[in-house]
Structures are given as C-alpha cells and as structure tokens.
Amino acid sequence: MVLPPTHKMNYKGSKNGTESYQLLCERHPSFRERSENVDLVVEISLQPWKVFKPDGVILFSDILTPLPGMNIPFDIVKGKGPVIFDPLRTAAAVNEVREFVPEEWVPYVGQALNLLREEVNNEAAVLGFVGAPFTLASYCVEGGSSKNFSKIKKMAFSEPEILHNLLQKFTTSMANYIKYQADNGAQAVQIFDSWATELSPVDFEEFSLPYLKQIVDSVKETHPELPLILYASGSGGLLERLPLTGVDVVSLDWTVDMAEGRKRLGSNIAVQGNVDPGVLFGSKEFISKRIHDTVQKAGNSGHVLNLGHGIKVGTPEENVAHFFEVAKGIRY
Numbered sequence: 001m002v003l004p005p006t007h008k009m010n011y012k013g014s015k016n017g018t019e020s021y022q023l024l025c026e027r028h029p030s031f032r033e034r035s036e037n038v039d040l041v042v043e044i045s046l047q048p049w050k051v052f053k054p055d056g057v058i059l060f061s062d063i064l065t066p067l068p069g070m071n072i073p074f075d076i077v078k079g080k081g082p083v084i085f086d087p088l089r090t091a092a093a094v095n096e097v098r099e100f101v102p103e104e105w106v107p108y109v110g111q112a113l114n115l116l117r118e119e120v121n122n123e124a125a126v127l128g129f130v131g132a133p134f135t136l137a138s139y140c141v142e143g144g145s146s147k148n149f150s151k152i153k154k155m156a157f158s159e160p161e162i163l164h165n166l167l168q169k170f171t172t173s174m175a176n177y178i179k180y181q182a183d184n185g186a187q188a189v190q191i192f193d194s195w196a197t198e199l200s201p202v203d204f205e206e207f208s209l210p211y212l213k214q215i216v217d218s219v220k221e222t223h224p225e226l227p228l229i230l231y232a233s234g235s236g237g238l239l240e241r242l243p244l245t246g247v248d249v250v251s252l253d254w255t256v257d258m259a260e261g262r263k264r265l266g267s268n269i270a271v272q273g274n275v276d277p278g279v280l281f282g283s284k285e286f287i288s289k290r291i292h293d294t295v296q297k298a299g300n301s302g303h304v305l306n307l308g309h310g311i312k313v314g315t316p317e318e319n320v321a322h323f324f325e326v327a328k329g330i331r332y
Helices: 014-026 029-035 038-052 091-093 107-118 131-140 149-157 160-183 200-209 209-222 237-246 258-265 277-281 282-300 317-329
Strands: 054-058 075-079 081-084 126-129 188-192 228-231 248-253 270-276 304-305
Touching: 014 258, 014 282, 029 038, 029 075, 038 054, 038 258, 038 317, 054 091, 054 107, 081 131, 091 107, 091 160, 107 126, 107 160, 126 131, 126 160, 131 149, 131 160, 131 209, 149 160, 160 188, 160 200, 188 209, 200 209, 200 237, 209 228, 209 237, 237 248, 237 258, 248 304, 258 270, 270 282, 277 282, 277 317, 282 317
Parallel strands: 054 126, 126 188, 188 228, 228 248, 248 270, 270 304
Antiparallel strands: 075 081
C-alpha cells in the first residue's frame, strides 16, 4: 500500500496539486477559508489522487481546525503559520475551553468526507486526521509554533495541574472528533503528535502517553475496526513507548532506520514510512534504490510505504510521479 506522504501532500504534491492549488489560493487567500469550505476541501483533497492514484486520499484540513469550537480563536497567517490570539497560560483561561462538538462546529468536515468516499468509489481509502493533546496544547500555550517550547514546559513543570486539565479537554474532544470522522466516511485516522518528541521520555509518559492511550481506548470501544496511525516527528528516542498507546500503525520519520524501527517496535504493530522527502530531489535511479531499500527493511507485511514527512516545496513533479510508479509496481 502506498499513501500520499502525509496530509501536506494534498497541497504541495503535484503540478495539479501545485499550479491548481496556487491558482485556487489566489482566489481564496485565506487558508481557513480553503480548509473550511466543503467544495474546496474536496477539490484540494482529490488533486494528488487524480494525478498519481495513490492508495489513499487524505482530507485537506488542519490539526487546529477544532480550536474555534473549543473557544480558542486562531488563524493561519501566510509566512508566519498558526497564531493563537489569546494563548492559554492560566487556570482561568483553560477553564474557558469547552469540549469540542464536531457536528456543531465542523459539519463541513463530515460533508467533505462523505463526498470524498463517493468520489473515489472505493478505489482508495479515505483518511482523516487529528492533532494529539500535547501538540494541540503546545500551540495553544505557546501562542503558535515554537522553537524551545519554554512556555508549555514552564506550565508542565511549575503548574502541571493546569496542563493536565487542558490535555484532558483535548483528549475527550479528539476522541469524539475521530469518531465523527469515522462515522462520516474516514476509513483510517492518523493522530499527529508532532511536538511530543520535545518531551523527555519521563515527561512523555506523563504529558502525552496516557492521553494518547485514552483516545485510542475510547475510539476502539465504539469503532474497534478503525485503523489508528500515530505520527511523531523525531521519535527515535521514544520509539518503544509509541506502541503502548494501542495504535495500529506507527509512522516513522526518516531519521529512524526502518529495519531498526521494526525491531524496536515489535512484530505486533504495523509501520508507515519512511523515505526521506529530500530523496525526491535525487535521480530516479536513486529514488528507486531508496524505495526498495525501505520496503526490504520493512518486510513483506504490515507496511504502508510513505515518505517520512510531508513532501517538500519545490520537489520535481516527475520525481513524485516516479515515487508512486515504483511503489505501485512492487510485488512480494
């Protein structure tokens, strides 16, 4: 199975997904407009699938999409990224955060997923995704992206009860959001805990792992057959802890050797990844070699071939096409 390399592929992945997307951006300059309009979400989500026909179609959205429905105003500013207008740094601020009800706040997500299922007609799996509690909390406490995560670590280490309150609210909300996506057509859901690897192992065990496990347990109670994927960039130092969440698939970035990752994760969990996105700037021969190396190291079962992170801006379209051609031609 080969999937688009994370949800970022949806808007950076091909000439159709680049030129068409840029034209679309000129007409609709706000990222939030593009990701909160049903027709635009469907159009953008289908761009890479129409060109490359991978095995998956990934919902065009953002992990921060639920925030307004939790009483956390935000925007995504071009050239700057996410901006949380009122960062959550006090107990009073966290108390104002409400539980997310997706039916009320993001009906366009459910509508888009249903339309995507109709469009692909079972020729590909439709995938949804959510942000993990610690990663969402990091954005909300820091006020946006961060380099040193000093604000959320200050909260974690000096006022942990405030952070645990926030993490629990995100946990309940994201479990509900995953179920909502599944009920509206998502056939697998990926959980992005991008910033969990900023934590030491002992702090990961307090501020991330229990909440991820709680999400998985809650979803499996009502949707036992729904595959759940966990991605945490730079996860080499935490690898053995990731299967403890109960997810079905761990997505590896390219900094972990696939064979070593397989050995460290154990045989009871599937893996996704993990070709370095930079490889797609190389020759077609080099790309082919790396694909075959990754597949060989992953073994002949329980592997979703993918890049180790989102495709990079400026990647030659013909090399992206070659990645898919080689991947789909592999037979065990």
